[in-house]
Amino acid sequence: MPYDFDAATALTPDGDDHYTVELVPTWSIAGALNGGYLLAILARATTAGDQAHPDPVAVSAVYARPPVPGRATVQVQTLSVGRTFATRRATLRQGDRDVLFATVTASRLPDSSVEAVWDDLPVPGGPGIEDCLPTHATRSVGAIAVPLMDHVSVRVDPADGGFALGRPSGRASLRAYVSLPDGRPPDPLSLLLAVDVLPPAIFSLGGDPGWAPTVELTVHLRALPVDGPVQVRSRTRRIAGGFLDEEASAWDSSGVLVAQSRQLALVPRTG
Amino acid sequence: MPYDFDAATALTPDGDDHYTVELVPTWSIAGALNGGYLLAILARATTAGDQAHPDPVAVSAVYARPPVPGRATVQVQTLSVGRTFATRRATLRQGDRDVLFATVTASRLPDSSVEAVWDDLPVPGGPGIEDCLPTHATRSVGAIAVPLMDHVSVRVDPADGGFALGRPSGRASLRAYVSLPDGRPPDPLSLLLAVDVLPPAIFSLGGDPGWAPTVELTVHLRALPVDGPVQVRSRTRRIAGGFLDEEASAWDSSGVLVAQSRQLALVPRTG
Numbered sequence: 001m002p003y004d005f006d007a008a009t010a011l012t013p014d015g016d017d018h019y020t021v022e023l024v025p026t027w028s029i030a031g032a033l034n035g036g037y038l039l040a041i042l043a044r045a046t047t048a049g050d051q052a053h054p055d056p057v058a059v060s061a062v063y064a065r066p067p068v069p070g071r072a073t074v075q076v077q078t079l080s081v082g083r084t085f086a087t088r089r090a091t092l093r094q095g096d097r098d099v100l101f102a103t104v105t106a107s108r109l110p111d112s113s114v115e116a117v118w119d120d121l122p123v124p125g126g127p128g129i130e131d132c133l134p135t136h137a138t139r140s141v142g143a144i145a146v147p148l149m150d151h152v153s154v155r156v157d158p159a160d161g162g163f164a165l166g167r168p169s170g171r172a173s174l175r176a177y178v179s180l181p182d183g184r185p186p187d188p189l190s191l192l193l194a195v196d197v198l199p200p201a202i203f204s205l206g207g208d209p210g211w212a213p214t215v216e217l218t219v220h221l222r223a224l225p226v227d228g229p230v231q232v233r234s235r236t237r238r239i240a241g242g243f244l245d246e247e248a249s250a251w252d253s254s255g256v257l258v259a260q261s262r263q264l265a266l267v268p269r270t271g
Numbered sequence: 272m273p274y275d276f277d278a279a280t281a282l283t284p285d286g287d288d289h290y291t292v293e294l295v296p297t298w299s300i301a302g303a304l305n306g307g308y309l310l311a312i313l314a315r316a317t318t319a320g321d322q323a324h325p326d327p328v329a330v331s332a333v334y335a336r337p338p339v340p341g342r343a344t345v346q347v348q349t350l351s352v353g354r355t356f357a358t359r360r361a362t363l364r365q366g367d368r369d370v371l372f373a374t375v376t377a378s379r380l381p382d383s384s385v386e387a388v389w390d391d392l393p394v395p396g397g398p399g400i401e402d403c404l405p406t407h408a409t410r411s412v413g414a415i416a417v418p419l420m421d422h423v424s425v426r427v428d429p430a431d432g433g434f435a436l437g438r439p440s441g442r443a444s445l446r447a448y449v450s451l452p453d454g455r456p457p458d459p460l461s462l463l464l465a466v467d468v469l470p471p472a473i474f475s476l477g478g479d480p481g482w483a484p485t486v487e488l489t490v491h492l493r494a495l496p497v498d499g500p501v502q503v504r505s506r507t508r509r510i511a512g513g514f515l516d517e518e519a520s521a522w523d524s525s526g527v528l529v530a531q532s533r534q535l536a537l538v539p540r541t542g
Contacts, residue, residue, distance in 0.1 A: 057514070058487035058535050060331035062358045062376050064351040079362075079372050080335040085486065087333045087372065089360075091350075101350050101358065103374055105333050105487055110512025117538070118443055118476060118515075121508040172389055205389060215356065216329035216376055218489035220516060220535045222509060237392040238493060238528050241381025243328070244389075245491060245531060257509050260516060262533055264329050264491045267388070 003184035017076040025069035026147040036196030042090040046104035053086040053106035060218035061102040112223040112256035123255040168206035172236035210268035217263035228253025274455035288347040296340035297418035307467030313361040317375035324357040324377035331489035332373040383494040383527035394526040439477035443507035481539035488534040499524025
């Protein structure tokens with residue numbers, strides 16, 4: 001039986017470079033399908049069957065319209081194939097509308113055990129996973145439905161998780177451990193989920209911010225993660241003029257930086 | 272007479288959503304055309320004539336092959352147009368080869384005077400522009416030709432610029448003021464240049480690192496800059512397995528964050 005994440009991102013080939021996929025309704029927060037989940041589907045489609053370039057290394061996506069659960073199609077277009085890299089575009093389509101556009105450059109990632117020539121983004125300190133807040137403590141935020149948290153375990157550093165208890169930290173920053181509860185080991189596809197699965201860092205500023213729709217999200221993958229929970233730190237640097245950013249860094253359980261991302265999102269319109 | 276930067280990025284319409292452009296040989300370092308210069312050309316093509324979405328807000332590009340100076344074409348494809356955003360793809364082509372692929376989401380950027388709801392990426396301190404190292408002090412690095420520095424003024428903080436004098440700082444970080452010497456005011460297009468025009472931050476680690484070819488570069492534009500030099504801080508967080516990242520933040524002369532970028536690049540192969 002496949003792991004939950006692999007089943008939820010499974011593609012059925014349907015012609016040349018064309019796939020169908022069932023978007024699972026519960027990979028969502030407050031009715032919105034998770035952006036990292038959707039990105040993993042497109043990255044899977046662009047790397048399917050390319051033995052020479054098995055790993056996504058740079059993935060960027062524009063979220064044009066929110067997709068709905070159910071059937072969708074993925075069209076892949078190959079832009080460039082060389083010895084080291086292959087670059088492809090993938091479009092997620094529902095009905096007669098394109099909803100998500102991704103560009104994926106694939107190559108072969110190093111193992112996380114490879115020696116770094118330079119590293120000044122060390123794994124954050126703080127409480128271990130057993131002392132972090134389990135998902136059920138954060139799923140009731142603002143009384144919104146967070147069924148995604150049944151598919152992904154997100155354990156938030158108690159120093160950052162006060163927003164769930166009405167005591168926001170006042171810093172637009174969160175640290176959490178991310179893992180898949182059925183024991184599926186992390187890989188580049190699940191890292192695309194991990195960098196976009198924490199509660200929005202702006203929750204820690206207080207208020208009732210609501211959902212911040214992603215405009216654009218780019219992820220750079222740096223190494224193949226070893227097995228174990230992935231640690232993610234997310235941070236928003238500026239909110240102004242209706243836009244906000246959120247950057248995320250992810251380390252594998254051996255403490256190696258395995259992914260970096262930044263997204264541009266819209267400031268939630270609160271009632 | 273147009274400004275130098277506008278002349279060098281000028282497009283000649285050549286059919287529907289198709290342009291020709293002359294890539295100017297001197298917008299280059301060691302023979303390689305600057306990636307920010309090329310990105311500005313594609314962003315110009317994707318926003319040409321769209322009055323409702325005049326400003327690029329999210330620009331991501333994959334550098335598949337190094338283009339050569341001279342004639343090239345730009346093909347634009349519209350992916351999605353809504354009230355707030357328009358998303359287009361642009362491909363730079365030379366001969367029968369696609370060399371650069373960009374996805375540009377355009378909207379209307381706020382003025383940098385708009386009040387920030389949150390801002391924890393303040394403009395760096397340090398010496399003012401008049402106390403920073405003028406471009407001629409950095410153009411002789413490793414005895415490579417840097418004709419780009421005749422088109423763009425880059426004045427490096429002396430605390431970071433020691434690499435040019437054989438005294439690298441040991442930190443993979445640089446701060447510099449960027450401006451266009453003929454007085455062209457900064458705008459979103461020139462910000463795409465600014466975030467990719469500093470010497471590589473890895474120069475400050477010493478050695479003779481050579482050119483680090485960009486694989487993927489994504490820029491998020493945050494506000495329309497006021498007139499005056501743009502301050503840019505660049506930083507490399509990890510070098511491992513043949514890849515390195517370089518992130519850049521840019522502030523306008525009023526101290527407001529106007530652009531954020533990150534690129535994934537290849538570690539130079541030194542002889």
